[in-house]
Amino acid sequence: MSTAAELAARAVDCVPPGELERKLALGRPLRVKFGVDPTAPDIHLGHAVALGKLREFQDAGHLAVLIIGDWTARVGDPSGRTSTRPMLSGEQIEANAVSYREQAFRILDPDRTEIRANGEWFEGLALQEVFRLAGSATVNQLLRRNDFAQRMQADQPVSVLELLYPLMQAYDSVMVEADVELGGTDQLFNFMLAREIQAHYGMAPQVVMTMPILPGVDGVQKMSKSLANHIGVTDAPEEQFGRTMSIPDAALAEWYRLLVPDAPPPAGPPVADKRRLGALIADRFHGPGAGARAEEHFNRVVRDRGAPDEMPDVAIPPGTVHLPALLVDALGVASRSEARRLIAGGGVQIDGAPVRDLDLEADALDGRVIRAGKRRFARLRRDP
Structure with a gap:
């Protein structure tokens, strides 16, 4: 078993002081919670920081409890937000959740992981239990969050739904009987509130451990797919x-x-x-x-500006090929507008020559190599 100091290495917060030592002294595997809302389909290196710490707990003999927030994702985590998040559809959330489960095991040990979706308890939650949960905290407490306070001061809206998010995340800790909760430093308020909610339900409060937030490839902002400054684990x-x-x-x-x-x-x-x-x-x-x-x-x-030895073959239909659509569908460019910007800037080449026409004839592309940016290549093959 690792010591508390070893398990807390690189953490920003491990609170209350001495509590992790007391939990370890119980002499049983701890239930270490990590929650993720499937608001996007991919896990990136920013997620890998906390997941890597979770793996350290697993290697020390403890159990990882991975919460897939299929219901909290419907609300949207307001942490660090200056506006209300758009609500996702159930289909989007479920598709993302499947991807998250698969990708998490690139880091976690599946034999020491318990996966839970918080729809298990929220979908059928009786109104009486909602009242009990809502009565466990005050509006004053919730509005002390920096992001809520800043939005209130700027006369920007804070929805009642958003006020429920920290309570829902705390209720997850109650339902899985978390001994420890891991996450980024932006989650400190939520995690500390969860300790109070656990106590309200007669449970021993969890240890709170936060990890630094990894900057994206821009070196400035938090790694995020929405900011296109991420690297995915897959x-x-x-x-x-x-x-x-x-x-x-x-x-x-x-x-x-x-x-x-x-x-x-x-x-x-x-x-x-x-x-x-x-x-x-x-x-x-x-x-x-x-x-x-x-x-x-x-x-x-x-x-050396050469082409790779191996690249995918991409079939193109006869007739006119719309180049922005081809770049999105076959080479992984994020959007047609991004493809047009790439073309206009000379970032798309065919057989090494920049191309700026948006529409090309399939017959002229057959057997040629297309390159988008620095690392995306494909060989074009015209369908008969």
Whole structure:
């Protein structure tokens, strides 16, 4: 069993002081909760920071309780938000939840993981129990949250639904009997409120542990898919390596500390440290050797401006091909508007020559190599 100090390594908060030691002294596996709302289909490296800490608890003999917030996602976590989140459909949430479950096991040990969807208890929650939960906290408490307070001061709306979110997250801790809850520093208010709600229900309050928030590849803002500054845990090794090479030098030490804590810290020059980090990340999520292959691909495709040895074949129908649609459907460009910007900036090439026409004839594309940005390649094949 690891000590409390070892389990709390790299954490920002581990509160109350001494409580983790007391929990460990119980001599049983602790139930360590981590909740995620499936508001997007992918887990990225920012999620991997807390999930990696959860894996450390598992390796020390404890049980990970992974909450898939299929009902809290309908409300939307207001943490750090300056406006109300749009509500997702049930179909979107369920599709994202399936993806989350699969991707989480790239980090977690499935044999020591209990997966729960909070729809298990919220879907059939009686109104009497809603009253009991609502009566366990005050509006004054909830409005002390920084994001709520700032929005109130700016005369921006805070919905009653949003006020319920911290209570719903706290109720998750009650239902799974959490001993410890893990998450980012932006969750501290929610986690501390959960301790009070657990006590209201006659339970021993959980230990609260928060982890630093990983900056995105821009090195400034929190890693987020909506900001397009993320690296997904299921991204191809070449994509993970190439995106890592683009992070600012100032972010290197934090990325090493949070993502590969067992590796030697960066020692310079920065480009060599980024190469080592990119290879370590690819190896972590795709197995030994993936990093070396990704680096070789980066050298050939980006540094030496060549085409990769292997690339997907993309079938195109006869007639006119709308290039922005092709880039979205076949090469993974985020949207047609992004594809148009890429084309206008010379970032789309066919057989090495920039192309700026939006509509092209399929016969002229048959057998040619298309490149979008630095790392997306495909060979075009016209359907008969």
